[in-house]
Amino acid sequence: MSQHNPQQQQQQLSVVAVPDDSPAQNGGSSHPQSLMSMSEKLEEELRSLGLKIKRHEDNMKLIRTEKNKLEESILDLQVILGKHSSATPETENNGHSSNQSEEETAEHILRREKSAAGIFLQLKRLHISQAYQLSVTKDVLGVVAMLGRVDDDSLSRSVIVLICYSCISHCRL
Structure with missing residues (x-):
């Protein structure tokens, strides 16, 4: 059955033309x-x-309930993540601080010159103030390896993709 809004359906159902003096076609009644x-x-x-409307309303209630549960779960996970990251002190690995580790990650990305992330970081380093004004890079949020880190450095360095605000920006790159 085609989808119409209730007003259209009501209009379709209420239009009936019956001549005054002609018998109906169903057996001459x-x-x-x-x-x-x-x-x-x-x-x-x-x-x-x-x-049908009641069934759709019930489905909408169910979806709202699920959405609320998911939002609560997300908030709980954000709290846990916040507690975890604030409880983890900046440790030194072989004399390197976390800032140096970030520089190492950037160097690793720059070695992959032909990747979008490598080109983006080259632009960022060469033209720091202008890099974000370029039409190609203005919707780029950042490089995944630079935005988020995991405990495993090799895994963190291997995920070197760009995060863009829109699909159009992604396609331009």
Whole structure:
């Protein structure tokens, strides 16, 4: 059945033309019986539409409930992540601070000259103030390896993709 809004359906159901003095086509029954039959059909269609609307409303309630549960889970995970990151002190690995580790990651990305992330970091280093003004890079949020880190440095360095605000920006790169 095609999807219409309720007003369109109501208009479609209420348009009925019946001549005053012609017998109905269903076995020659009289005009009042024909109107009663059409009225019953319309009432049945209306009941059917009402049930469909109720079913859709119930589905919407279920979806809202699931959405609220997911939002709560996301908030819980953000709190846990915040506690985890604030509880983890900046440790020194072989005399390197986390800032130096970030520089190492950037150098690793720059070695991959032909990757989008490598080109982006080259632009950023060469033209720091102008890099974000270029039409190609203005919607770039950052390089994944630079935005988020994991405990495993090799894994962190191997994920070197760009995060863009829009698909159009991604396609330009």
